[in-house]
Amino acid sequence: QFGIHYSYNFTNTISIVTGLGYRSEAFNYSTQYAWTDTMQSENFEREMHHFQKISYFTMPIMGKWDMTEGKFKPYVQAGIFMNYLHQANKEIRYDNVIDGEETSNQTTSTGAVSISDNIRKFNVGLMGGAGISYYFNSVTIGLEANYRYGFLKVVDDENRYADNNGFALKYLDVLDQLTLSSMNVELTVSAPIGHSFISKFVRRKRYNSFH
DSSP: OEEEEEEEESSSSEEEEEEEEEEEEEEEEEEEEEEEETTTTEEEEEEEEEEEEEEEEEEEEEEEEESOSSSEEEEEEEEEEEEEEEEEEEEEEEESOOSSSOOTTTOEEOOOEEOGGGBOSEEEEEEEEEEEEEEOSSOEEEEEEEEEEEOSOSBOTTTTTOOOSOSSSTTOOOOOOOOOEEEEEEEEEEOOOTHHHHHTTTSHHHHHHHO
């Protein structure tokens, strides 16, 4: 993921953070099928490994609390996020041996195919986390970790069963319905703008006087 964030300080320790970012999430699962032809006494097995990747434009809105007022600032933050779908792809790799893994000499792939029509276009959820920042004279560098919990189902129920042709076998690739949660770690680099840049507020003395 990557993006640009804007923060506004109400006090030396309380601020609001928002912005616009781009993120991709992937999730995988497998399904197994077995049939028996009682007339011919023949068995047939198929193991399918499903790989999905969904990309969003995302907008967080969070409240942030800096625990100290010095140059070295641990902080916590929490709020909501809104995701807007950009694209989604799916690939199924399958073989005819049920063993919990891809059988290299038998594996066949459908290739990556768009499933954007099957995915909900908008999602919203809660996010929160903690981090640490260090204030230099004109730039701030930080490291933070955030947990995201999505409220809405990822797959669009209206289109979930619309593709009857399937990727590998007819009717066998209906997407599982699920919600997504994720943990991410990110490096942040920020700089003051406007009048705060002129006053070089990241120096502790100027920072306190500016706010």
